[in-house]
Structure formats: C-alpha cells, structure tokens
Amino acid sequence: MSLKVYNSLSRKKEEFKPITKGHVGMYVCGPTVSGESHLGHARPYITFDIVNRYLLYLGYKVRYVRNITDAGHFEEEGREAEDKISKKAQLEKIEPMELVQKYTNLFHWAMKEFNILDPNIEPTATGHIVEQITMIEKIIEAGYAYVSNGSVYFDVKKYAATHDYGKLSGRVIEDLLETTRHLDGQDEKRDKADFALWKAAPPQHIMRWKSPWGEGFPGWHIECSAMATKYLGVEFDIHGGGMDLLFPHHESEIAQSTICNHHTPAKYWLHNNMITIGGKKMGKSYNNVIKLTEMFSGNHPLLTQAFTPMTVRFFILQTHYRSTQDFSSEALVAAEKGLKRLWEGYEVLQKLPGTSIRLPVTGNRQPAADKDLEAQCSKLLAELDDFMNDDFNTAKVLANFFEMVPFINGIKDGHISMDALSSNTFQLMKTSFKLWLEDILGLKNPKENNPVLNSVMELLIEIRKESRENKDFATSDKIRNQLNKAGILLKDKKNGNISWEIL
C-alpha cells in the first residue's frame, strides 16, 4: 500500500506522487511572531513534523520550508489599519524587531521541547520584501491587480471570471462579492472580495518599506506565495497549515501564484483541524488560549498540573490530525499515564535478552498458543505502515504499540515464554519500537535523565535494600517517606529491585 493523503483541493484521499521522483517540497505556514505560541499552535507543527518524518522514513529527500511571519499584514485589527506587531511594540516601548526576536526565540524553544525536526529553510517575511514586491509587480502587469491610494489590491472578480476562486475553500464568488461588512479601506477596493497585496503605511506605522507604490508593508497572503515560490519553485508537492487558513489565506495564495507563475502552487493541500476547549476553538479571538509556557509550568486556572512537552505531543498524536481535538486537563492526565505505560513497555523490551533458543525451531517446540501470539505480533507490526500510509493515522499506530505492551510485560513477568516469539519477530519488535516511537513519531523518554541524581538515588536505594533485608523497616520506610516528600516515588519490584521516578 502506498501513501495516501487527504487533499483539501479534491476533498478526498489521493495517492501521493511527488512531482520529482524521490524528492518532496513541502511548505507549511509558520507562526506569526507577534505573541507567544499557545497549545493550538502546537498542532500544525507537530502534525507536519510527523509528515516530514514519515516522508523521510519512506526515503524521500524532503525540502521542508516553514516561514516566520514577522512583517505586518494584519490590517483591520480592531477596525484600525494597524500592524499588530508595531502596535504592540509601541505599547511595550521596544523595537518591533526586538519583539519579533523575543517571540521567535520562544517559538524555537517550544519546537525543540516538542522534539520537532528543524525545517530545511525557515524564511522570514521581512527578509523577502523584495521578492514580494516583484511578485506584486508581475500580478499588476498581468492585469489582475490595481493600485489605489498607495495600496495594491488583487482583482478577485476578474480572476474569478477565468479561474475558480473558491476551488480550495468551496467558497462561492457571488456570495463573497455581496459581503455587507464595512472594513477600513473598503472604498479603495473595486470589490469587497478583493484582498490587499500591499498596504500603504500610515505615518505612525513603524514597520514600513519603500515600494513602487510608496511606503508600506506587504499584504497578508503574499509572503507565503513569494517564499514558497522562491524555495520550492512554481509548483511543489505539499502545502500545509491549519484549517482556519483555508480561506482566505490559502485560497488567495492560489490566486496570486496562479496569475504570477501560471501554476497552481501546490499539488496537495493538507490541513490540520483545530484544538478546542470546552467544544470551542482555542484561539485569540475567543480568549481561551493556554500558552505553551503555561502548559509546561501548569500555571493556568484550567490546568490541574504541569504537562511535559512529550505528554502534549503524545496527546496530539492520539487524535487523527483532521479531527477536532478537545482539550481538558483530564485528557492530558490520561495521555501522560498512557505515554508512561507505553514507554515503560518499550524500555522493558529493550532490556529483554531475546529468544534464547535460536533454532532451528523444530515444529513442535512451540505450543499452539504461541503461534497465535507470533501471528498477532507480526500482524500488529505489519499494519503500522498501512496505518501511516492511510493519511498518517498516528492514533492507530499507537494503539498497535499499546497492544504489544502486554506481550512484553508477559515475557518480563514470565507468563509468556521467552521462546513464544520467533527470534525474527522479537528482533523486529525491538527495532520497530525504536523506529516508530522515536524516529517516526518523534517521542522521547518522558523522564528526565540527570546523572548526578541517578547516582544519589542508586546510593539511597542500596541503603534501603540493605535495611529491608535486615528487616530494619524503620529505616527503609524513612527513606521511602522522605523521598516521597521530596517528590520521588520508589517502587518495590517483586524480585527485590527498586525503581524510582520523579512525581
């Protein structure tokens, strides 16, 4: 089974065929660094990290471009034609680029915490003003944009006459032309559906660039088109982003690029669904966001505790990327426990010695039940590729791994014979856990490893072991209780071993 992806353009799953054999070009709309990233932002970056990792696993050479939006194109914020970044900068009395740097750093920190692979190119909007201006000029030359009071608008009506404006979002052009809303700069436009390619900057606007039409700043959609074209060409494989960007952002990108480059920019449009909270989309406008720093610190009224980046990553992977995913502290707690159980199974597996009897397995050595186990295991392992090939179904992949955990524990506890699995299957299971959990799903050990603490704990555990052997329970209980107060949990295993974890 080959890779199938759901293409928002056709609204169905399509077989993935790269434009250039062996290579994939992917563009994903990155963050707007005018503020701190929140939980909702984590989803697209984790989703497309999975896409990236899986394509790499399939052997493609991937060029993954994810931009940083650091230029103003946020017109009509609060009915004022003002750029969000410069507005906030004035409030905080710092340079806009200082603010941009601060939030970019925070974003990069979060990406690292989530174990997200770096994109190959991370272009910034401010670094590509020239490309954007060039593109706008081409669109004007082609006759699909017009200048009005120092701003440039895309002529949607003209475009729609010969092209399908709405092919991606399903929007009907007639409806768009009848919009009744009153927006700033509306009178500059020929039609209400027209969107800005370039906006003239009012005098107080800090972020501004010279252009053939006067000083101003680029419109909302042009940056992605310009940067995608520059680094991936006029036609590339995948364009990703959140579903809320379908219209008008991606629809407009298609229109601009089609006029400028005579190509529909991307072959496959992939969109992740939203994270909701109490059934409502998490977003700035709803004032219900939980910032990532708050997630990781637990410092938010809706959080009962702090959650690690890996818990959040795992939580997101448990849901298919095109479904909405409802956030609650309870759901995160469940994810945390699930990940722990899965990871412990993985660690136990890596320590198991493997089948002792190498073969040749004479037919009757294994009882019938073990043949079932062998078959079950092989099936669970073989299905992994199919699940991912089916539009990246990480939830099913995880479910299969969970189903293998009891087998591992069974072998560890001796319920299941070490020889129940063939050497081949056992080894495959070992390598599959690592390959899938770590490399493809990008999960990491949820526990921190601190070598100093490790050696201290080793000592304490040694002392406690001795006291238990001597039936000096006062000492052993003291160690256990004091550690518990300090936030460390000791677990007595039945073989006399003791393990520990930080609560």
Added chain:
RNA sequence: GGUCCUGUGGCCGAGUGGCUAGGCAGAGCUCUGCAAAAGCUUCUACAUCGGUUCGAAUCCGGUCAGGACCUCCA
C-alpha cells in the same frame, strides 16, 4: 444568512457495511513486611427518527444538538 464539518461507553478518542480499536478512570485479582507502584482480567457505546441491505456506528433522508469558516487566527 451562506458554505462545510461533527455527534461513539464516566472522560478522551480510532473506526466507513459483517471481524476486540486504544488510552484514562471504575471493578476483580496477582505481587508485597506495610504501602505505593506495576502487571493481569474485565463491565459500560455508537444523538434521534425513518429508509436501503441477509446484515449499519459505518450508506441515504428527516429531526435535534454542537462546531468551523465567511474578519486576525494554527
């Protein structure tokens, strides 16, 4: 108002015509100096009404409920 999507057991969530999803919680058991942890086993589903079919959570239609986009948004 227009376009589109969703409704699964206490919670989260896979699943598109017949086959146990999975996780968390609950219950029982095992282990144990005590405890915790862990492991094993296990109960509770498919919004509602009608239709198609030998058979539907899964397809079709109605109803109800919720949501997204149409404005900055991941």
